[in-house]
Amino acid sequence: MNEKSPMLLLGIGGAGSAVARGVNRAFGEGLRFATADTDASTGQDDIPFYLLGGDRLSGRGAGGDIVTARLATEDSIAVIDESLEGVRLAVIVTCLGGGTGCGATLETVRHLKTRGIPSVVFATTPFTFEGETRQQNARGVMSLIEEEASATFFIPLDKLVADADVMEDAMRRAVDTLASGVTLFWRLVEKPGYIKLDTERIRHLVSRAGRARFATVTVQGPNRAPDAVDALTRAPLLAEGSGEVRAILCGVLAGEDLRLSEIGKIADGIRTAFGDQCVFDLATVNDEQTFSGRLSVVVMLFEATGKDESSGKTGSAITPKKQRKARNPLAQGPQGRGRFNNSEPTVWNGEDLDVPTFIRRNINLDF
Ligand SMILES: Nc1nc2c(ncn2[C@@H]2O[C@H](COP(=O)(O)OP(=O)(O)OP(=O)(O)O)[C@@H](O)[C@H]2O)c(=O)[nH]1
Ligand SMILES: [Mg+2]
Incomplete structure (x- = not known):
């Protein structure tokens, strides 16, 4: 656990905490990390855990009720403050559909905002087969979370697991894909390559970034740069945004064999495909141990939103x-x-x- 990192990963709710634990394992080097839930059974040894709604719910969970989760979190949100020392950016992982994932995420992001900490929320939305109630729960809080958070990635589980057949594979794939997006910020900061981004630059980039999409691809072979661009232009997770792309963050992760010409091809290809007029930030990660011979590209597309750019405040939507x-x-x-x-x-x-x-x-x- 890296207690000094200026970025905190926070998993919220039962599934949100489980996914965040998977992301932490996938990163492998100990993120600054905590989980929070209204259900005491989510707590695990050696990961800081915050029980939300202690007095009100006595650790029993919110039972799918968003209002209960919101009130319980509102009462007890100060418990997370001990994890916020020196935090400049919070990255939240949550699964919308149940009570806590929906209600506690909203209240937590709101609290972080009052503490001046911008948050980037990665939230899955339920599988279609889960039924209308869970879909409605998710839809009901999405725009509210969006108003409070700096950037939000809403990722439909149907799309995230794509064509996986067996449930176990599907969930593993979901965690792997989420991990590549969620951990990009830490990789950029902790393993910088030729082109660097520090926490303050990332914080600036995501402030007022609005709704966002991301996708990742890993390739190898002689044509890996054009292959990566080609795969990303066809990625279902990048298709169907609800607004114009305002900014692009492109992370190129590779070992020591990364060539300058490859960076150029990726930058040109991504700009051509997703917006050559918008803000474009590209940074590289040099991690020989993880990416030796392979090339991973993570693309984040931030959409234009109705957020008030002129006031300099985050999350003040213009009604x-x-x-x-x-x-x-x-x-x-x-x-x-x-x-x-x-x-x-x-x-x-x-x-x-x-x-x-x-x-x-x-x-x-x-x-
Ligand atoms: N990726 C992933 N998603 C899951 C898993 N289990 C549940 N989900 C998703 O997470 C959503 C929220 O479910 P839970 O985490 O059980 O609910 P909660 O946030 O703890 O809320 P309450 O239990 O009602 O307080 C569900 O609607 C599913 O879409 C899992 O194992 N992996
Ligand atoms: Mg639960």
């Missing part, structure tokens, strides 16, 4: 109401009384005449 208010410089103060705010109102026929007519009548002036 139509806020937009109207921002556009209407006269609609100020709680009652719209402007400079008459502190004077005795001139009331006639039940209407305060110091408030301009267009505000009293709720007429929107489109300046």
